[in-house]
Amino acid sequence: MNVMEHAVFRRFWYPVMPMSKLKQGPQRFELLGQALALFLDDGGVPAALEDRCCHRTARLSLGEVCDNAIACPYHGWRYNREGQCVLVPQMPDRDPGPKRRVKAFSCREKYGYAWVALEQPLFDIPDFPEAADDSFVLIQEFYEEWRVSGLRVMENELDMAHPSYVHLGTFGSPEHLVAEDAKIEEFPGGFHYTGRLGVKQAHHAQDRNNERFLDCSWYAPFICRLRINYADGPAHVIINCQVPLANNRSQVVQFCFQEDDGNGIDEAAILAFDRKVTLEDKHVLESTDANVPLDPRDERHMVSDKPGLVMRRMIQALIENHETQAVTVQ
Numbered sequence: 001m002n003v004m005e006h007a008v009f010r011r012f013w014y015p016v017m018p019m020s021k022l023k024q025g026p027q028r029f030e031l032l033g034q035a036l037a038l039f040l041d042d043g044g045v046p047a048a049l050e051d052r053c054c055h056r057t058a059r060l061s062l063g064e065v066c067d068n069a070i071a072c073p074y075h076g077w078r079y080n081r082e083g084q085c086v087l088v089p090q091m092p093d094r095d096p097g098p099k100r101r102v103k104a105f106s107c108r109e110k111y112g113y114a115w116v117a118l119e120q121p122l123f124d125i126p127d128f129p130e131a132a133d134d135s136f137v138l139i140q141e142f143y144e145e146w147r148v149s150g151l152r153v154m155e156n157e158l159d160m161a162h163p164s165y166v167h168l169g170t171f172g173s174p175e176h177l178v179a180e181d182a183k184i185e186e187f188p189g190g191f192h193y194t195g196r197l198g199v200k201q202a203h204h205a206q207d208r209n210n211e212r213f214l215d216c217s218w219y220a221p222f223i224c225r226l227r228i229n230y231a232d233g234p235a236h237v238i239i240n241c242q243v244p245l246a247n248n249r250s251q252v253v254q255f256c257f258q259e260d261d262g263n264g265i266d267e268a269a270i271l272a273f274d275r276k277v278t279l280e281d282k283h284v285l286e287s288t289d290a291n292v293p294l295d296p297r298d299e300r301h302m303v304s305d306k307p308g309l310v311m312r313r314m315i316q317a318l319i320e321n322h323e324t325q326a327v328t329v330q
């Protein structure tokens, strides 16, 4: 499967830019090959336009925000968040008219990110229950590019057979090769996954129990929520999103919700631990082939691969539905 070849991937929300970065001024981001100029309007709401001025094609993202519009750096034409040119400074008394415009995309803020959907989204941005729970704190973790397919990372998030090989340097236990009681429950556009995994050491010093209770969700196509509970410690909830840049390149967006059980939260320790784990995954994931086959006959499998196989099946169905609809509309 090549994400660039299937229009359905344009119909999901992706967290493309940290709001903290956007507060510094307009930014460029290439989502599925579409160059975007991202900026904040006067209300602090993020906006996403095609990053190409309709005058002489300069990048709007190199410009500045003036009067609730982004001004092109080349001759100063200004565009509002709908992409309509609202001012040509060289002809201030003339209405720029409907032809002077650039494409605008849906853009919203959530979880400290500006999210963009290139076309009518099929599902809403997931609601993570911890975001509405006062005992959890949101911690921003990583925002960086990897040379990997987003689907390989999603499969890895719910692949409980890899920690005993990949994560021996952090939490993986050689005695626990697979998860116990693994269960999958599908919902439209994703599934819940629960199970238990024995680990070498728990996430924090105060977590003395060496078993993780997993309560996870996958949201098509590239978002995983991994809630890790221990018998006697605070829950740690990792949100991993893979924003597709191209077929073999993804922007890794990871943040977490950390439960405060009254013992305080050591953000630096959490970041350092999750960093180490993430780099262990990166090492192997970047060695995998980005062309993930959706047909199960094209790779070999084992029982613990089930979450990844369900993802492949559900993605295949989304692609087929989208393509059937497109044919019907024509």
Ligand code: FES
Binding pocket: 053, 054, 055, 056, 057, 058, 072, 073, 074, 075, 076, 077
């Ligand atoms: Fe943008 Fe001229 S190229 S105003």
Ligand code: CO
Binding pocket: 156, 162, 163, 166, 167, 277, 281
């Ligand atoms: Co891993």
